Amino acid sequence: MSDSAYFKFLQDSKSIIDENKNKTVDASLVDNTNDCKILDTNKKKYLAFVLQKSLEELDENLLKFENKYCRKGLKINWAVDYDDLLSELHSIMSKRKVKTAYYTKHYLYEEVGLEDFLKKQKIKYSEGADVNFIEAQTLIADTGNLFILDNDMSNFKRLNDGSINIFIIGVEQLISSLADVEAYYNTQLAISQKGYNGYILYHPIKKDKDYLFIVDNGRSNMLNMQRQRVALNCLHCGRCAKVCPVYSVIGSEPYNNVFTGPIGNVVLPFFEDVDSYKHVSYVCLLCGNCEKVCPVSIPIKDLIIENRTYFRKTKGIDIPMNSNYLAYKKFVTSRKKMNKSKILRNMLLNKILSKAFRKKRKMPPLEKKSFNKQYILSLQNENK
Numbered sequence: 001m002s003d004s005a006y007f008k009f010l011q012d013s014k015s016i017i018d019e020n021k022n023k024t025v026d027a028s029l030v031d032n033t034n035d036c037k038i039l040d041t042n043k044k045k046y047l048a049f050v051l052q053k054s055l056e057e058l059d060e061n062l063l064k065f066e067n068k069y070c071r072k073g074l075k076i077n078w079a080v081d082y083d084d085l086l087s088e089l090h091s092i093m094s095k096r097k098v099k100t101a102y103y104t105k106h107y108l109y110e111e112v113g114l115e116d117f118l119k120k121q122k123i124k125y126s127e128g129a130d131v132n133f134i135e136a137q138t139l140i141a142d143t144g145n146l147f148i149l150d151n152d153m154s155n156f157k158r159l160n161d162g163s164i165n166i167f168i169i170g171v172e173q174l175i176s177s178l179a180d181v182e183a184y185y186n187t188q189l190a191i192s193q194k195g196y197n198g199y200i201l202y203h204p205i206k207k208d209k210d211y212l213f214i215v216d217n218g219r220s221n222m223l224n225m226q227r228q229r230v231a232l233n234c235l236h237c238g239r240c241a242k243v244c245p246v247y248s249v250i251g252s253e254p255y256n257n258v259f260t261g262p263i264g265n266v267v268l269p270f271f272e273d274v275d276s277y278k279h280v281s282y283v284c285l286l287c288g289n290c291e292k293v294c295p296v297s298i299p300i301k302d303l304i305i306e307n308r309t310y311f312r313k314t315k316g317i318d319i320p321m322n323s324n325y326l327a328y329k330k331f332v333t334s335r336k337k338m339n340k341s342k343i344l345r346n347m348l349l350n351k352i353l354s355k356a357f358r359k360k361r362k363m364p365p366l367e368k369k370s371f372n373k374q375y376i377l378s379l380q381n382e383n384k
């Protein structure tokens, strides 16, 4: 890029920031009557539509983005998983003799284990660093730009301070068109805790100064699920977790993952692996609180039911446990069996619910007489 083109780029970015600097959220966008600000329904619907459309055309959109982004000889680093990403990062860091890095708290950095990686490489955190890890919220397919939220031009300054810039973004974080940037930005402003006051539409200028990583890390598994894939529209605002009655009790620890709460219940079995994470789709009470506060209207409750149906159909639940449940159901729905003596019922149930099944569960205490017998007795007493 020539000096004059570079200068024009700086001017353009600055004017975009200036234009948006004092922009406040459109009052109709936010309903403050609720504890958790809820976006105006039409605007929510519109953004959900934009994101869903971008997702449905993801293959095409990624190609479009690549064409535009790489037009000046730039390259995209496609990473299948975090091993892929970290090994490429390692070679960049070694080649460029990086000693310090600047980064923020970000779910994607946590997901790929960036902080641990940097510690192992003995790369220290610094505000003025050799490498800046800068959060880009989304890619814009038809222009090849990166959309970066900014606060007081801090990201703008970093992008232009002469250090190496590294962007890590999920393969699903993409919108088709620049025309939808305003809708996306307004939603980000409404849900943001950080008080952004502008955004940058960034397109790198030198290939050895900016590195873009687009990470899959299980997302394509989710894309293959025709119904569940809408969960990839998640903006990671964390609102659903705040209103979830189960999450309020168990917190994030049991998930042992960066994705937690209601949206974690949907995506984790696909982002990780079904066997290790299918159980999270069963912790939900299906109250639907999460759907009411989601800024992009993800039908979380329905998706959890979809997951359960899918696991069942594909025998994705433990076969031994499944047969235990079936035997248990057969027993408790048989009046003849339930009317047997307490000792006999106990014995039979213990046999049905194998030792392995009872390892983590206590046997439910049984009534001395079955409810059927109790009912008959109460009727007899009444008629006396």
Ligand code: SF4
Pocket (backbone or CB within 6 Å): 233, 234, 235, 236, 237, 238, 239, 240, 241, 263, 290, 293, 294, 295, 296, 297, 298, 300
């Ligand atoms: S599912 Fe919706 S409410 Fe939950 S984190 Fe994602 S965008 Fe926020």
